[in-house]
Amino acid sequence: MSMDEMVTRYREILEESPLEQAAKWKANHPGSKVIGCYPVYTPVEIIHAAGMLPVGIIGGGNRLEIAHADSRFQSFVCSIVKSTLELGLTGKLQFLDGIVFHSICDPARNLGSVFKRNFPQLLVEYIHFPQNMASPHTVNYLAAEYQKLKTSYEQLAGRPITDENLRKSIHLYNEQRKLMRELYRIRRETPQNLSTLETYILTRIGTFIPPEEHIAGLKQALAAAGQRDERPKDRIKVVLEGSFCEQPPLELIEGLEAAGCYILDDDFLLGWRFFEQDIPSEGDPIRNLASAYINQSVYSGVKHDTRERKSKHLIDKVKETGASAVVILAAKFCEPALFDYALYRRALEKEGIPHLYLEFEEKMWIFDKAKTEVETFVESMLFD
Amino acid sequence: MAKTAESVKTSYQGQIHLLQKEMMGNYFNQLTRCAEQGEGKAAYMLISGNPVELMLAFDLIPVYPEINALQLAVKKVALPFILKAEEIGYSMDNCAYVKADVGMFLGDRKTPFATIPLPSLILCNYVGCNVYLQWFEHLAEYSDGTLYNLDIPFMRDPSGKPSPEDVTYVVRQLEEIIELCEKITGKKLDYAKLQRIVALSGETGELWSKIKSLTKHVPSPFDAYFDSVTMMAPLYCLRGTEDGLRFFEAAYKEMEEKARLGMGPLPEERFRFVIEGPPPWPYLRAFRDLFAKWGAVAVASTYSTVGGLWEFGFKHDSNRPLESIASHMLEWNLTNRNFLQRYDQIRRYVEEWSADALVIHSVKSCRLFSAGQGDMREYFTKELGIPTLLVESDIEDPRYFSEAQMKNRIDAFFESLEHKKIVREASAVGGKT
Ligand code: SF4
Ligand code: SF4
Numbered sequence: 046m047s048m049d050e051m052v053t054r055y056r057e058i059l060e061e062s063p064l065e066q067a068a069k070w071k072a073n074h075p076g077s078k079v080i081g082c083y084p085v086y087t088p089v090e091i092i093h094a095a096g097m098l099p100v101g102i103i104g105g106g107n108r109l110e111i112a113h114a115d116s117r118f119q120s121f122v123c124s125i126v127k128s129t130l131e132l133g134l135t136g137k138l139q140f141l142d143g144i145v146f147h148s149i150c151d152p153a154r155n156l157g158s159v160f161k162r163n164f165p166q167l168l169v170e171y172i173h174f175p176q177n178m179a180s181p182h183t184v185n186y187l188a189a190e191y192q193k194l195k196t197s198y199e200q201l202a203g204r205p206i207t208d209e210n211l212r213k214s215i216h217l218y219n220e221q222r223k224l225m226r227e228l229y230r231i232r233r234e235t236p237q238n239l240s241t242l243e244t245y246i247l248t249r250i251g252t253f254i255p256p257e258e259h260i261a262g263l264k265q266a267l268a269a270a271g272q273r274d275e276r277p278k279d280r281i282k283v284v285l286e287g288s289f290c291e292q293p294p295l296e297l298i299e300g301l302e303a304a305g306c307y308i309l310d311d312d313f314l315l316g317w318r319f320f321e322q323d324i325p326s327e328g329d330p331i332r333n334l335a336s337a338y339i340n341q342s343v344y345s346g347v348k349h350d351t352r353e354r355k356s357k358h359l360i361d362k363v364k365e366t367g368a369s370a371v372v373i374l375a376a377k378f379c380e381p382a383l384f385d386y387a388l389y390r391r392a393l394e395k396e397g398i399p400h401l402y403l404e405f406e407e408k409m410w411i412f413d414k415a416k417t418e419v420e421t422f423v424e425s426m427l428f429d
Numbered sequence: 430m431a432k433t434a435e436s437v438k439t440s441y442q443g444q445i446h447l448l449q450k451e452m453m454g455n456y457f458n459q460l461t462r463c464a465e466q467g468e469g470k471a472a473y474m475l476i477s478g479n480p481v482e483l484m485l486a487f488d489l490i491p492v493y494p495e496i497n498a499l500q501l502a503v504k505k506v507a508l509p510f511i512l513k514a515e516e517i518g519y520s521m522d523n524c525a526y527v528k529a530d531v532g533m534f535l536g537d538r539k540t541p542f543a544t545i546p547l548p549s550l551i552l553c554n555y556v557g558c559n560v561y562l563q564w565f566e567h568l569a570e571y572s573d574g575t576l577y578n579l580d581i582p583f584m585r586d587p588s589g590k591p592s593p594e595d596v597t598y599v600v601r602q603l604e605e606i607i608e609l610c611e612k613i614t615g616k617k618l619d620y621a622k623l624q625r626i627v628a629l630s631g632e633t634g635e636l637w638s639k640i641k642s643l644t645k646h647v648p649s650p651f652d653a654y655f656d657s658v659t660m661m662a663p664l665y666c667l668r669g670t671e672d673g674l675r676f677f678e679a680a681y682k683e684m685e686e687k688a689r690l691g692m693g694p695l696p697e698e699r700f701r702f703v704i705e706g707p708p709p710w711p712y713l714r715a716f717r718d719l720f721a722k723w724g725a726v727a728v729a730s731t732y733s734t735v736g737g738l739w740e741f742g743f744k745h746d747s748n749r750p751l752e753s754i755a756s757h758m759l760e761w762n763l764t765n766r767n768f769l770q771r772y773d774q775i776r777r778y779v780e781e782w783s784a785d786a787l788v789i790h791s792v793k794s795c796r797l798f799s800a801g802q803g804d805m806r807e808y809f810t811k812e813l814g815i816p817t818l819l820v821e822s823d824i825e826d827p828r829y830f831s832e833a834q835m836k837n838r839i840d841a842f843f844e845s846l847e848h849k850k851i852v853r854e855a856s857a858v859g860g861k862t
Contacts, residue, residue, distance in 0.1 A: 117803040119821070121522060121793045126800070148583055150559045152800035157585075158768030159804045171767075176555050176562055177580035182601040186582070189594035349562040351569075351576050378522050380796060384563040387518040387531075388570060 048269035051262070052243050055250045056295065060108070064132070067100045067253045068140035078202060080168075081144035082252075083129065083153060084290040085347050086316030087172070088334050090218055090324075091195050093256065094210035095202035101252030101317065102144060104128045104407045107294045111408070117159060118152070123378040124407045125291035126152045133164055143168035143201060145194075148176075149290065149347035150381050168201055170194060178339055178350040187335035195331065211330035219323040221256045224263035226318070229310065231270050233366055236282070236307035238273040242299045248314050249292075278307075281426045284368045285311035286359060286389065289345045291376035293405040300412045301372065305423035309366040315345050346381035355385060356392035363398055370426060371400040372419070376407070399426060443687075445680045449659050452676055456666045457543035463490050464538065464546035470613065471546040473568065476736050477556040478581065478758035478765060480603060482630055482669045482750065486623040487610040489550065494534075494564065496666060497545055498526040501533065502710035502825045504541050511826060524794040525825035527564045535571060548574040549613050552606065556581045557764030558797045577609060581758045584766045591759040599755040624747040626669040627754070631745035633668055636677035638739040643684050644728045645782050647701070648693035650684050653782075654704045654727035655717045656694060665736050699724030700846060703778040705731045705771075705805070706790035706798050711827040719836055720788075723843040727788075729778035731771060731798075734763040738774075768801055772808055779815055786816040786846060792824040816849075818842040 046054075058066060071079050080092045081102035089099035105111075105128030114130035132138050144167055146157035154171070161169045172190060175183045199206050225248055232239040247266050251259035285301075289312045302308060324337040344350065344358040363371060371393055375382035386402060393400045401422040403415055462468040472489040474481065481491050501507040510532025511525055517535075519528050538545040551574045553565035562578065569576035579602050582595040591599075607618050640660070644653045651657075660680055667673030687693075702720075704727045709716050720727070737743065743761035746753040759765060763774070779787060787809050791799040802819060809817040820838050823829035 115803075117807065118801055119791060119793075119799060119803065122796065122800050148559070151557075151796040154559075154583065155768045155796075155801040159801050162769060162772075162804065162808065171583070171585040173582045173585055175580045175582075177578045177602060179578070180580075180602055180605055182598055182605075183580070186580075186594060186598040189592065190582075193592070347559075349566050349578060351566075351578055354570065355566070356570070380523060380560060381563065383520040383523050384527075384560070384567070386520070387514075387523075388567060390518040391570075 046265060046269075048243065048266060048273070051266060051269070052246050055246045059246060059249060059295065060106075063249075063253050064100075064102075064137060064140070067098065070098060070255070071140050078142040079140055080198070081138065081141045082316075083144065083146045083156075084125070084316055085149055085345060086147070086174075086319045086338075086342070087145050088191060088194070088338075090211060090214040090330075090334060091191060091206070092198060093214040093217070094206045095198045096204065097142070097198065097202055098255060100141075101314075102129060102132070102138070102141075103249075103252060103292055103314070105132050107408045107410060109408075118156075121378055122152045123291055123376050125376070126156050128407060130156065130159060130163075133160065138164075138167075141167060143170060143198075145170040145172060147172045148174050150379075152380075153290075168197065170197060174338065174348070176349050178348070179352050183339055184332065184336045187338060188329075188332045191331045191335055208330050212326040215324050215326045215330055215333065217256050217260070219326070221251060221260050221263070222318055222320055223323065224260060224267060225251070226321070227267055228263065228270070229318075231267070233309045236309060237275040237277040239270045241285075241302055241308040241311065242295060245295070245298055245313055248317060252314065252317055279427070280305050280307045281370055281423050282307045282309050282366070282368045283370045283372045284309055284359070284363050284366055285313075285372045285374055287346070287373045287375035287379075287382045287386070288313050288405075289315040289347065289382070291379060291407055293374060293376075294407060294409050297405055297409060297412050297415060300416045301374075301419055304416045304419035305427075306372070306419065308372070309368045310362055312345065315343065319343060346379075346385045354388075356388045359389055360392055360396055360398070369399070370422075371398060373400060373402045375402070375404050377404045443683050445676070445683055446659060448676055448679055449663055452667060452672055453662050455672070459490060460492060460543040460546055464544040470549035472550040472552055473548040473565065473574075474552050475554050475556065475558070475561050475565075476665050477554070477558065478737065478762035479554045479556070480552075480579070480606065480754045480758065482623060482626045482745070482754055483603065483606060483610065484552075485626050485669045486618060487614045487616060489610065489614065490546070491666070492546060492548065493665065494530045494568070495526055496662070497533065497540065497543075498529045498825060499710055500542050501529050501540060502827075503713065505711055505827070506541060507711065507825055508827055510536075522793075524560045524564075524796075525823060526794060527560060527567070529825055530564070531567060531571070534568060547572055550574070550609065551576045552579060553577065554579045554581065554758060556758050556762060557583065557766075560797070575609070575613070577606060579603075579606065581765055584760060584770060589760075589766065589770050591756075595759055596752065596755055599759060600751050603751050603754060623750050627745045627750040628747035629671065629674050630669045631747060633664070633674050633677050634737060634739035635744055636674075636681045637664055640677070640681050640684050641729075641733070641740045643688045646688045647783070648691065648695075648698035649701065649726050649728045650687035650693060652694045652717075652727050653733060654708065654730040655713070657730060657733040658708060658713075661733060661736065693726060695721055695724055695726060697724045698726050700786065700843065701726055701728045701782070701784045702786045702788050703727065703729045703775055703782065703784045704788045704790060705775055706802070707732050707735075707792055707795055707824045708790070709792070709822045709830050710824055712822070712830045712832070715832055716835070719839045723839075723847075725843060728782040728784055731763055731774060734774070737762050764797060768805075772805060775805075775809070776813065779813075786818065786842075788842075789817065789819040791819055791821045793821070793829055794824045794826065816842070816846055
């Protein structure tokens with residue numbers, strides 16, 4: 046399959062109903078279980094090692110009408126919280142056996158409780174990710190947290206999770222993440238050969254199919270991308286930041302590029318690409334996963350690491366990729382992203398790096414305004 | 430009835446008001462002296478479950494940006510600071526407590542109540558609220574101060590209890606904080622002093638919980654929302670001190686007396702309600718009057734438990750100072766408990782404090798409180814059949830308070846409650862004859 050064919054096919058799936066894919070998988074594998082993972086990050090290895098399928102529950106996209114959830118969560122709460130609840134209230138998550146939420150922000154945390162009350166048949170798990178990254182005691186804490194999760198999934202799956210199972214899963218997801226990093230590397234180095242929309246679609250598809258299948262697809266895609274040899278267009282190079290949780294519509298991602306930028310790096314679907322190096326698989330696997338979270342994971346709006354400033358990470362990223370500007374693309378009402386912006390803006394201004402601030406909603410339909418803003422920004426940069 | 434009550438404007442005036450004013454004045458003067466004369470060192474912390482006992486053991490002066498933000502709102506001077514923060518990149522949709530504080534912090538830190546000192550330690554006790562982390566992350570960037578994130582695992586277990594690992598983790602971090610304080614102050618921890626302070630907190634908490642159970646009386650001797658906030662300031666700013674204890678001794682005496690005499694904050698107590706959510710600080714008086722006019726008294730409030738839930742059985746224990754500080758932060762405050770635990774807490778209030786209704790005040794700034802309150806309303810009206818009113822405004826930002834709209838909603842709600850009451854009373858009388 047050519048890259049274009051692959052991406053077109055995946056895009057159709059994404060636009061139709063990605064969750065149906067997971068439901069189908071379950072129907073074809075009697076007795077198997079599926080666990081939904083709310084953004085940002087979940088240690089999917091633990092779920093996978095129990096023989097269950099971890100599936101990203103990443104909002105309802107822009108085709109889902111919110112008719113019930115908006116009476117439960119107020120107008121000033123981000124869209125993904127409501128669309129996720131809407132999916133549940135309209136029976137679209139019935140294929141799930143469990144779902145896991147995390148301590149990323151206050152609305153997502155309360156959503157976990159609301160899920161528990163409204164869907165008693167679901168195993169609702171909640172991971173408190175630590176926010177003290179500097180203490181040597183934190184690894185013990187997180188390992189205990191993961192251990193609890195493991196016990197709970199053993200019960201659900203009705204089988205023990207051995208260290209060997211875990212090591213295999215770690216290995217598998219390492220491979221998957223490595224291939225995604227490769228995809229991002231190609232885009233960063235030759236953005237004319239691989240678009241952000243393509244990388245996005247190729248990554249997103251991996252959030253609801255088994256990792257083995259995704260790995261096969263990624264290999265194909267990488268080979269196809271290697272074949273391309275396009276001429277670079279006259280575009281500005283940017284780093285995109287702020288979309289680590291709720292995801293913008295595909296049309297918006299597409300529109301940003303069409304308006305004149307090459308996006309050299311982004312934080313879309315960040316939790317699925319959370320590590321820049323492999324997680325060691327020898328030794329105690331649970332501990333390895335815990336220590337990877339603390340010492341190896343990428344920075345994000347929902348991790349507050351006192352060891353190094355978030356804004357420094359962003360500036361470093363701009364410098365390392367060779368981008369000349371930053372686009373902040375934040376979900377409307379996403380408090381972590383909105384707060385980060387104040388820090389980013391200060392640091393970017395200090396460094397003299399131009400930036401554009403945009404807000405999106407997953408339910409967006411009209412992209413003209415965003416497109417015009419990007420075009421104006423690009424023009425101001427190109428003809429400066 | 431409602432017509433004659435139209436003009437009821439009440440505020441609790443007793444000795445404790447004066448005492449509160451005096452003691453808080455002293456506290457704020459201490460901040461000013463620290464800021465202006467370099468007297469002592471300041472440690473920033475958050476209100477929800479904090480280890481102030483440790484700070485006091487090192488003679489560090491606790492500074493609470495939340496209290497400062499709240500005072501700015503009450504004194505109606507918050508908006509220019511909020512706007513200043515928005516100018517430099519904070520969003521309309523960010524928590525306005527943070528914005529007011531940041532706007533103030535980036536200036537000369539002078540306020541109508543104190544000059545706020547710069548921090549020697551920025552101790553982010555992450556107890557539930559994720560905004561806390563960002564707030565203090567920002568203050569650390571602006572001030573280059575020492576930041577420590579004290580991570581408190583959230584109450585996520587179905588049992589509603591922390592695990593042994595959670596407790597160990599918190600105690601280990603408290604030990605690290607002790608080391609840090611030793612470095613900052615150049616003093617060794619005086620363990621006996623810490624124990625004394627923890628004992629003071631224990632007694633203070635116990636009195637507070639006794640005070641809170643007084644509102645089970647009919648009529649309630651004070652309003653558990655509007656008058657509780659008067660007592661919350663000393664509870665938070667002076668806990669662990671002799672002054673703090675003295676305040677609560679006086680408060681208990683005064684309230685107990687009122688309960689004994691059958692006195693309440695209003696001429697007549699006609700409705701008892703439980704209220705969930707923080708108050709609209711810039712319009713506290715106006716908000717209070719909207720209820721007073723109906724003879725409606727809050728008999729319990731979730732807001733008065735953000736800093737601690739002593740009334741359900743917690744007491745600081747001086748024999749195990751660190752463990753009991755950890756337990757306070759983990760388990761015994763509202764903000765670190767999950768949303769369904771809050772439903773339970775409210776249900777208990779309605780039942781044990783014999784309330785007629787629940788009022789949810791949903792504030793835009795504080796998603797910790799508000800996100801999902803629609804589901805809460807659903808639960809209380811549909812599952813429990815408790816009349817529930819949800820009104821929206823803000824804790825800090827005066828732009829989100831619409832008095833006319835608020836009045837309409839509250840009037841309509843109490844009118845219907847009153848109607849039900851009349852029908853009920855009529856049928857009770859009818860039943861007897
Ligand atoms: S989009 Fe932002 S506010 Fe919404 S759930 Fe995700 S992290 Fe929280
Ligand atoms: S979100 Fe709520 S608890 Fe958190 S800082 Fe703002 S007002 Fe305080």
